[in-house]
Amino acid sequence: MIVSGTVVADAETTVEDGAVVTDGDEIAFVGRRSEAVDRYPDHERRSFDIVAPGLIGSHVHSVQTLGRGIADDAPLLEWLEEHVLPLEAAMGPEATRTAATLGYMECLASGVTTVLDHLSVNHAAEAFEAAVETGIRGRLGKVLMDYDAPDGLQEDAEEGLRESERLIEEYHGAADGRIRYAVTPRFAVSCTEACLRGVRELADAHDGVGIHTHASENRDEVATVEERTGERNVEWLHEVGLTGPDVTLAHCVWTDERERAILAETDTRVVHCPSSNMKLASGVAPVEDYLDRGVTVGLGNDGPPCNNTLDPFTEMRQASLLAKVDDRDATALPASTVFEMATAAGATAAGFERVGALREGYRADVIGLSTDSPRATPVHDPVSHLVFAAHGDDVRFTMVGGDVVYDGGAFAAVDADAVTSRASAFAAELTDD
Structure with a gap:
């Protein structure tokens, strides 16, 4: 297929009147449209105003979509313990499958082709099946909680790790490698030392399996971990083996000098979730300091109850604006840096190679956007437009691995109608007081 338009190949490369040619699941050509047509005269042709690499949601909670809006105006631990975790505990397998499907639909319709997805303790296989079905690229993981968790979510660490291994054996590498696994402890607050050390052992035992958890999102969380362990959050995770290039830590808002040095020295990945951090009043992550130290920082929406959307364009805009006002510096986190976080850096954080840019030999993860609206007129700089002006509903076309998964409003x-109907019904049932 020839997908043409203004091609934003990466944060630094734009091709006016350009084209991307796909061959199977890979990109065969990126360049001028005229050359693409000459070289591939028999290929199907599609045209959009802007063509870009699929965006990366490097920290999302797909199964929390049924809780969109149920826990507004609450701080993190109250939000989690009184609203979100009880919702997760009450969800059965069909509700979980529906929630995950709804989340992946929102991602694909908004230009997200790859997710690093933090699921729940129960029914994780249902989300894996939803990922396989919808066509999204994802690294997913069952959540582990063996300490101070609510009824219905706390489980024995060994049983949770055994179930994680069963899921690894079934789904890691599924759909021709489109689906991968991350061992997923909720966070240090709800996991014993034995559980966290078991996470490292399990990941090490399986090639290509990563680790995904939360860290230092909120000052109360940091204080709780320090009271229990005598160490700050990232220091404790490092002590039990949960740092390194196969580890992705969401948030990392409240870190000190020693912890930031650990992240840099171990090449641990970080994911910035600005909207969630603002809504929960968690704080402002020191993103520019991380980048200056060489830490890979991706971008994530977190979950619908604390965002309340999975729109990656909103998250790009928020990331840049929050940095500028926090630093009182209009040059902080420019559009090119934020776009890199949402694409190539996000791919690294999610543990996928050859995605996050439009290049020959890369996976054919391509999105097409319209600029046919007053809000999108004029477009002087396509990267600036994508970061500061575009919305998820500007996306008209989403391709993952050469397969068109979303096109003109249809999946x-x-x-889509059946999924949203089921989701509304489950949400009403689960939140009925």
Whole structure:
């Protein structure tokens, strides 16, 4: 297929009147449209105003979509313990499958082709099946909680790790490698030392399996971990083996000098979730300091109850604006840096190679956007437009691995009306007081 338009190949490369040619699941050509047509005269042709690499949601909670809006105006631990965790505990397998499908639909319709997804303790296989079905690229993981968790979510650490291994054996590498696994402890607050050390052992035992958890999101969380362990959050995770290039830590808002040095020295990945951090009043992550130290920083929406959307364009805008006002510096986190976080850096954080840019030999993860609206007129700088002006509903076309999964408002593999109807019904049932 030839997908043409103004091609934003990466944060630094734009091709006016350009084209991306896909061959199977890979990109065969990126360059001028005229050359693409000459070289591939028999290929199907599609045209959009802007063509860009699929965006990366490097920290999301797909199964929390049924809780969108249920826990507004609450701080993190109250939000989690009184609202979100009880919702997760009450969800059965069909509700979990529906929630995950709804989340992946929102991602694909908003230009997100790859997710690093923090699921829940129960029914994780249902989310894996939803990822396979919808066509999204993802690294997913069952949540582990063996300490101070609510009824319905706390489980024995060994049993949780055994179930994680069963899921690894079934789904890691599924759908021709489109689906991968991350061992996923909720966070240090709800996991014993034995559980966290078991996470490292399990990941090490399986090639290509990563680790994904939360860290230092909130000052109360940091204080709780320090009271229990005598160490700050990232220091404690480092002590039990949960740092390194196969580890992705969401948030990392409240870190000190020693912890930031650990992140840099161990090449641990960090994910910035600005909207969630603002809504929960958690604080402002020191993103520019991380970048200056060489830490890979991706971008994530977190979950619908604390965002309340999975729109990656909103998150890009928020990331840049928050940095500028926090630093009182209009040059902080410019559009090119933020776009890199949402694409190539996000791919690294999610543990996928050859995605996050439009280059020959990369996976054919491509999105097409319209600029046919007053808000999108004029477009002087396509990267600036994508970061500061575009919305998820500008996306008209989403391709993952050469397969068109979303096109003109329709999903290739799922009945959107049926999913949203089921989701509304489950949400009403689960939140009925």
